[in-house]
Amino acid sequence: MPITALDQNELRASLLSRLSGLRAPAGVHGTVSHGTDSGVRVFGYCVQERERIARSRMEHPAVVVVLSGTKEIWHGDVAQAFPAGVPFVIPAGMNFDMVNIPDPASGRYESICITVDDVLRQALRSNLRHLPVTGRIPDRLDVELSPALVEAYGHAASALSGIGVVAVAETLARYRVLEVLLLVAVTPVAGVLMAVGRREQVEAIIYADPSHPWQVGEVAAELGIGASTLRRQLAGAGASFREVLLSVRMRAAGALLGSSGYSVMQAAQAAGYASRSHFSRRVQAVHGKTPRQLKAAV
Template sequence: MTIYEPTQEALRGELLQRLAKLSAPSSAKGSVPHGVDSGVNVFGYCVNARERFARSRLPHPAVVVVLSGTKEVWRGDVAQRFPRGVPFAIPAGLEIDLVNIPDPQSGRYESICITVDAPLRQSLRASLNGLPDGPSIPGSFGIALSADLVEAYGHAASALAAPEAATAEAVARHRIVEILLLLSGTHVGRMFVAVDRAEQLEAIVYADPSYAWRVEEVAGMLGMGASTLRRHLKQAGTSFRQVCLSARMATAGSLLSAPGYSVTQAAQAAGYASRSHFARQVRAAHGVAPGRLRSVA
């Protein structure tokens, strides 16, 4: 029996259909609240002209779906571009530039955003019995759609679009938590359960493990000085170097265990220009040489 597996394009189309009920009136501009509950903030954002928010830093992680137009997320001179129907996540504390580009035909940009505060992230972590696995696609905030994720979005949109029901807000929160639990199994899931400073640092490094992160830079992103961040990390029994190394080795192990990545590509993705240095670190972290880890996979 052949089981039909919808393509990402088909899933994006279905997701946009499910979220259409949350589209704001054409006259709406700026932030449009769709529901606020303990730990969860859901809102739409609409604009009719291209705009750029420089050096933005989110206090809580967010997952976004563009309904019309395109979103660009810039860190330095590197951009990730997200068209309509492609979910993506942004970690808390990461300093980025955001560009909203209206659709050339309608002249409108619109998106739906979910943000998650620290207590809810702790609750999600407890549900998962710890941290999710490391990333499978480093450096990307994009999220691959599944039928279950589209269904969860559809349920949440239906609840948020029916505010007259007495239980709508509680049901909507339940449906949104369902979305977050499904996302926890993706490569961006770690940013949604990062609570303490060590985990927030880890989520930032996971977002771009090839980048040469500096403690002063990350501390600034998290709104503190370098010495304060070092103190938090020491209290957590780790250090800046150890967290960065752990994230990079998890990235390396994930890529070397997956088809389609060479040792050189894995080294570059994990931030290593020297293949011999990369090999030493992989052997120390995983117990085997990179080529051996790849052949075992």
């Protein structure tokens, strides 16, 4: 049965209750860590005055829940507002203006943020083989709550509050946070969790189908931007579209040749090469071995 608006309100209230143990103590302002850089990257943030953060750019995607007040995220002239108890995703590699608005009753704005860093993204890829890889930003960044997601947040909050108490707490917290992200990863915002900068977004799109004769305009359309804009952004990252395309195809070639299920010609075709000789020269230049040598190493 579909979840109604009333159900969502009840789930929001339940989520806020389950996360209450992660609220910052009275009088504490700014960022509060609930994890470690080597383990889970979960942070709280609390202010008592309305603040605007212009042109904020995230290095990694983040999953956020406002605990008190409201957050507005502006991308150009378009704004989305997220009240307390609504999980949402902030994409990486894009400039946003953010406004944190304290709750009128408590006078506090407070949120909890899960940073989806390289370790967590790899864990997501390992657990969900069919996770969407497009870097297209969805129209809405909020995540519809479900009883399972509320329960997962509750488990994560309990584990995070136990870090430093028992030796296994950090490992448990990492798994509990991953449980939250796995549930978020099956919602429409899934692709945002996996794509970081423009280069990684482009790589993800190409890697999903390396045999396709990709043109810069096609990839730009997937990202919702123009071809010239994409070229400029890739140049700012020190790469051209052709360089990224070749790099991804060679990564795919290495993986295919490392599988006993592909012949050299099948690997060449799957990586987007019609000419076996051209494929062989490129593989040797990149991997330092011929395709047959790579196959022999399997």
